[in-house]
Amino acid sequence: xxxxxxxxxxxxxxxxxxxxxxxxxxxxxxxxxxxxxxxxxxxxxxxxxxxxxxxxxxxxxxxxxxxxxxxxxxxxxxxxxxxxxxxxxxxxxxxxxxxxxxxxxxxxxxxxxxxxxxxxxxxxxxxxxxxxxxxxxxxxxxxxxxxxxxxxxxxxxxxxxxxxxxxxxxxxxxxxxxxxxxxxxxxxxxxxxxxxxxxxxxxxxxxxxxxxxxxxxxxxxxxxxxxxxxxxxxxxxxxxxxxxxxxxxxxxxxxxxxxxxxxxxxxxxxxxxxxxxxxxxxxxxxxxxxxxxxxxxxxxxxxxxxxxxxxxxxxxxxxxxxxxxxxxxxxxxxxxxxxxxxxxxxxxxxxxxxxxxxxxxxxxxxxxxxxxxxxxxxxxxxxxxxxxxxxxxxxxxxxxxxxxxxxxxxxxxxxxxxxxxxxxxxxxxxxxxxxxxxxxxxxxxxxxxxxxxxxxxxxxxxxxxxxxxxxxxxxxxxxxxxxxxxxxxxxxxxxxxxxxxxxxxxxxxxxxxxxxxxxxxxxxxxxxxxxxxxxxxxxxxxxxxxxxxxxxxxxxxxxxxxxxxxxxxxxxxxxxxxxxxxxxxxxxxxxxxxxxxxxxxxxxxxxxxxxxxxxxxxxxxxxxxxxxxxxxxxxxxxxxxxxxxxxxxxxxxxxxxxxxxxxxxxxxxxxxxxxxxxxxxxxxxxxxxxxxxxxxxxxxxxxxxxxxxxxxxxxxxxxxxxxxxxxxxxxxxxxxxxxxxxx
Ligand code: BGC
Numbered sequence: 001x002x003x004x005x006x007x008x009x010x011x012x013x014x015x016x017x018x019x020x021x022x023x024x025x026x027x028x029x030x031x032x033x034x035x036x037x038x039x040x041x042x043x044x045x046x047x048x049x050x051x052x053x054x055x056x057x058x059x060x061x062x063x064x065x066x067x068x069x070x071x072x073x074x075x076x077x078x079x080x081x082x083x084x085x086x087x088x089x090x091x092x093x094x095x096x097x098x099x100x101x102x103x104x105x106x107x108x109x110x111x112x113x114x115x116x117x118x119x120x121x122x123x124x125x126x127x128x129x130x131x132x133x134x135x136x137x138x139x140x141x142x143x144x145x146x147x148x149x150x151x152x153x154x155x156x157x158x159x160x161x162x163x164x165x166x167x168x169x170x171x172x173x174x175x176x177x178x179x180x181x182x183x184x185x186x187x188x189x190x191x192x193x194x195x196x197x198x199x200x201x202x203x204x205x206x207x208x209x210x211x212x213x214x215x216x217x218x219x220x221x222x223x224x225x226x227x228x229x230x231x232x233x234x235x236x237x238x239x240x241x242x243x244x245x246x247x248x249x250x251x252x253x254x255x256x257x258x259x260x261x262x263x264x265x266x267x268x269x270x271x272x273x274x275x276x277x278x279x280x281x282x283x284x285x286x287x288x289x290x291x292x293x294x295x296x297x298x299x300x301x302x303x304x305x306x307x308x309x310x311x312x313x314x315x316x317x318x319x320x321x322x323x324x325x326x327x328x329x330x331x332x333x334x335x336x337x338x339x340x341x342x343x344x345x346x347x348x349x350x351x352x353x354x355x356x357x358x359x360x361x362x363x364x365x366x367x368x369x370x371x372x373x374x375x376x377x378x379x380x381x382x383x384x385x386x387x388x389x390x391x392x393x394x395x396x397x398x399x400x401x402x403x404x405x406x407x408x409x410x411x412x413x414x415x416x417x418x419x420x421x422x423x424x425x426x427x428x429x430x431x432x433x434x435x436x437x438x439x440x441x442x443x444x445x446x447x448x449x450x451x452x453x454x455x456x457x458x459x460x461x462x463x464x465x466x467x468x469x470x471x472x473x474x475x476x477x478x479x480x481x482x483x484x485x486x487x488x489x490x491x492x493x494x495x496x497x498x499x500x501x502x503x504x505x506x507x508x509x510x511x512x513x514x515x516x517x518x519x520x521x522x523x524x525x526x527x528x529x530x531x532x533x534x535x536x537x538x539x540x541x542x543x544x545x546x547x548x549x550x551x552x553x554x555x556x557x558x559x560x561x562x563x564x565x566x567x568x569x570x571x572x573x574x575x576x577x578x579x580x581x582x583x584x585x586x587x588x589x590x591x592x593x594x595x596x597x598x599x600x601x602x603x604x605x606x607x608x609x610x611x612x613x614x615x616x617x618x619x620x621x622x623x624x625x626x627x628x629x630x631x632x633x634x635x636x637x638x639x640x641x642x643x644x645x646x647x648x649x650x651x652x653x654x655x656x657x658x659x660x661x662x663x664x665x666x667x668x669x670x671x672x673x674x675x676x677x678x679x680x681x682x683x684x685x686x687x688x689x690x691x692x693x694x695x696x697x698x699x700x701x702x703x704x705x706x707x708x709x710x711x712x713x714x715x716x717x718x719x720x721x722x723x724x725x726x727x728x729x730x731x732x733x734x735x736x737x738x739x740x741x742x743x
Pocket of ligand 1: 081154207
């Protein structure tokens, strides 16, 4: 065959492929249209209605199960949440298959950090700065959930949060829009795998659209008041990343944004999401958030609530019953057009077709697969790996850690030392057996069988009794080293779990003080879903690990790090304040006209007279058992045009004794700009594995996109001028600096 002929054949092949793809695409759209034509208005409205199943609720449940099954048979329900397991979901799907048009249900569930095998809470995973590990954790969660009859997870939560009082910081990726966007992408890819229609993929749901994390005072469900520039700069990027990654659905939010509840926010849903961003999936409300607009004072009743929500772009009503009760009348009254209803229904049916539910409504109901795919050895191993990647070494004076496996006796003290189910943290499911969860005590026993463990709880988490202090002190006196497992209860973070006081609760810091009096070397492990305040511990205890809630493999992961089987490399994705008075506190703030120079500069500067400005632990902070040297910074040029890019390179050396990973961070500052820009913004990072003594040359590329921002007219622009470039180990540990000009 000659060259021209084979080229022609090749083109023909491509053309046929493209045509088939277009034809297939059309087929889904056509199928949806055909079905829509057969549907009565009532059946269409049914598709927009989502009910809770018969367990787990985060709001009032509004009907009994029997009547829900009847409603499903009448075609009045499009989706059900909080029903899992193939047998259970099948029972509900069978009811849907008895409806006139046999339109299958979608089963949704908060699969936030694992299904049966529980992974670390999302904030903990964010500390790994490891996109592969994060994607893998979501992939496994999706595989297990799909095998358990679920097709839709209400995750990832991509809300930026600068306020650790807010209980839901545990569910997101922290304070930074750059890191948050990468994590949003990784999670969406993980959940949706090779795409909807595969039996191990679930629909992702980016939530809560938008700005829920900026609730005033950190009080859950509170109002949000922010400039649109702030919204676009800091709060929207992770949502945009999720949409670009192909998230099938979005969830709106409980909060109002500048006076307009998110569930009726046309600007967010119609202008931005479905307009500017071209989002093709559907938007579900948050639990009861459409009806709650009456409490907001935005509408007077459920009739008006439904009108405002559907017209603004909320496609599915989760548990408000506003749509099912009012949309027909709203159409009759000409307040809502049939075209608006059709658009919402079309979006939902498209996903049902993509999930393959019309071909086989029970394709996710295979009992053998459910058994086979859940809790596999590979899933458990992955959970252990992500868990140790999430542990942040805050402090390690005199290299107290890692511990030797030959120690004679360790006193294991603290209210969380033997805890099991607590390790799962908030937003975990009651799937699986408590026996599968590894406590710290068990993990340490397994890791160093020769060492004797003396256990003493010392105190309770929140109780103020000091009755156990003596026993703890005595245990410490008999030990070579003391390990203390301290923290919050898992239900002290999560939805509706805001705290005004984020100190380590109860008398735990007193217990740490009492144990420190033994003079023995002390290691404290802090378990929590948020940054806590623990100044005595931070100032006096030589070694501190922040372990968040690590999931089923918590104990093994903590022991891996304690004994140096794994060298910690995690970095804080959120700032730790010295005390609540500093909140909101975040690294990417503006400079102000009177910036304080250092922590003691209070002379008419922007400072507190009773508190330094710096945080206790900064964004990006996290130590390793090794040390890393940064040197030899080179810029490919000192002046760049908007059409060009600068390559930045430097040498990173492992200058310590242990092989380990460093997250090298790149920050930029636009020195003169209108409007003004933050003192520092993360614009790149690399997690690099280095053997002792090994050096690698690291490069970053800076292009126009990294230098752009939103101006007052919300246009994405760059301004010429000087940019400062900072490379370091944390936002407050910059090792290399230079600057360049944008022309
Ligand atoms: C939460 C959502 C969650 C939903 C369903 C609401 O209370 O805000 O994030 O997905 O409940 O459980």
